Amino acid sequence: MNTALPYRRSLRTLVALGLGAGVLSGCSSDSEPAASGGSGDCSSLEGETITIVVPYEPGGGYDSYTRLVAPYIEEEIGATIAVQNQPGAGGLLALNSLLAEDADGTTLAIMNGVGAGGSSIAGAEGANFSLDDFTYIGRVASDPSLLVTSATGPYQTFEDVVAADEFRWGSTGPGAEDYVTSSLISAVFDIPGEVVTGFPGSGETELAVVQGSIDGMSGNLTSRRGAVEDDTQTPVLVVGEERPDWLPEDVPTVAELETTEEQSELLDAHLALIELGRPFVGPPGMDEAAMSCLRTAMAAAMENPELVTESQEQERELAFLPGDELEGLVQDLMDAPPAYSELLATLY
């Protein structure tokens, strides 16, 4: 919750608005040239324009995160960063075209780990890349999911869900995060039921959960917060590593469930995919100097206290993970048991 901000700060915004309003573009017009570029060698990128492609429409989570972080990286490198929206084919369009971009560090994209990464592992149509093709700069945010049920329905815990005779999930459609996670959990825990597909967006799926015409759904963890605190949706399972402090203690994470070895193998692989989260990625085989510059600059930017406060105010939690660690995660995913990719292949 926002406490009252000083009047002065708002006034500063007004001035910034006046400056930026005419431009109508994402790049800020009043950024100062950076004094130093950190330890990475940024000579090749200094003064250049770096484009970060967002594979979705403006206004969504990926767009907001990118626009939130971009100015701070800009400051570190001394380059101009332009955020460009290139929606299409569930985010695959932009990633496919990233493959062919110059690998000099001037074009990056933010990736949807579960959506795009999952498509690639599943060998789904439309994903013309392998996860290890890209150059990983760093993760902006992790992307855990929360399973919720209707607050007025019969299933108020994950045990209820597992014991259900027929549990109906709601989803936008095959390949979407909500479809993949709920189907995967259903398959792993042998929950009978079906996934009702065709909802135009997570808003409408939520509405159906609140109305009780479906039993539950999977969705982005932080986006569920309002509904959970409003008591219209009951949280039952965190599909991620950590439980945030606004969730009741008795809502388990996947790791806290009792599982057989076979189950945990599948769940671990899926958690790795979720861990991939929302990284900035570049074209394959990026120029060494540019890559180390971008990695260093991003690492420094993500620690900037101003960015940290700003992200907290917006309830957009950051979870930085350096590029080399992301490479490790991708390697784990490439080595995942074949049962996992076979299961995924049925979900895209």
Place this chain on the structure above:
Amino acid sequence: MLSEAISGLTQVFQPLPLALMLLGVAIGFLVGILPGLGGAVTLALMLPFTFDMQPVEAFAFLLGMWVVTSTTGDITSVLFGVPGEATSAATVLDGHPMTKRGEGGRALGAVLFSSALGAVFGALVLALAIPVIRPVVLAFAPPEFFALTMLGLTFVVALSGKHLLKGFIMAAFGLLIALVGLDPQEGTQRYTFEQLYLWDGIGIVPLVVGLFGGAEVLQLMLSKRSIASADGGATPEASLSGVGQGIRDVLRHWPLVIRSSAIGTGVGIVPGLGGSVAQFMAYGAAQQSSKTPEMFGKGAVEGVIASGAVNNAKDSGSLIPTIGFGIPGGAGSAVLLSAFLIVGLNPGEEMLTTSLDVTFSMIWVTVLANFIAVAAAFFVLKPLTRLTFISGPLLVPFLLLLLALGAYTASNSFADVLVMIVAAIVGVVCIRYDWPRVPFLLAVVLGSLAERYLFLSYSLFGWDWLTRPIVLGIGAVMLLAIVGPVVRRARARSRAEKRPEQSGVSA
């Protein structure tokens, strides 16, 4: 509740929120006039600027900007026949013919004044809905959405004018276009020809810009004259003197304003349907209830009034589910939802109780911003109207640039420009051979929605969805909408037979 309403108003009238609202109105004004760059996209681009703001300041800025885009989008539609927003396409149909006749001032007066009234109506409904907001939103599920899309499709009958068969053929063609893309249930590819661009179907924005704007510009290019033809003795001055006339037209047709606003608010509440549908539903209803339906599409002021009012009323409508449950009613309110989180508000119960004053400040902003924009618009009418007297060859390059930009900004893809060009050619052919364009567009927009909601309704409720009360109610309205004109026509015919000397008018 009254004290919160007053508190909301006083909070808007602080210096900073007021200044921010004016700034928002100014940005929205320009964005609305320029085709393509829509309200939702601009909201998203402006979102980062609200990071430091207080709730009322942020909403004064964002809402002020957003609600104004649909008002000024109509100006471009009327003057140049290029829809300033995807939601201003219906305004082209009658507003632009009026401009060509030298009545641009009257059309602008009518569309702007009815926009302002529509905004007031929508805001009033939003305010009155506050106590019942949650049950209202909960009453709407996919079956109701499906019934509404079907209601929209029945207006194809009205919108085809006297060429009913041509209208149905165009609608069928539109339904085929709506099939392109991934199917909503299984994600199966349909007519995508290995093109990732086609996965999401044919974009509505480039389609609207091409079908209406592109076609008008191509015609202007061929005619080599100015938009407002001088053969009627029209001059900029004469055209402008019609502004007052336009305002009087609105007052004279006040039931039409209310009905169109009600349609806008109603459709706005429903997530997914959106403004591109609402405008044609209001337009179709206006044509059906008009005494001179044959004038529609040729410059009927009623068509202009209906499309003005509906646009601004729908914005308030789409705020209802956003405020009540945090479920956006459209693309614009989806972006606004992020703004709620940024300023630290939780949509839902909180907005209706502890933060009720903020909710009211939002309602006030929608009204105030619209009035300011309309007043400002009246000041720039003169130079803008003059533009329509510039000779075609001079104006065309500029308009072509607007068209290309308008299509391209939809998703930053050149494929969108291609779609726009093809749509423009289709539009010219339609005008040349007198085939109605609106049933086609309506079918494209509604076709995919109808399919989606039909299958969802069945997966959720089996066949029981047919017996839901609201579905039955909408069904009854549909029946009236189809049977009504037939009965009226039959009655008119029998009257004409009795008194043959008076025939000809009602044909």
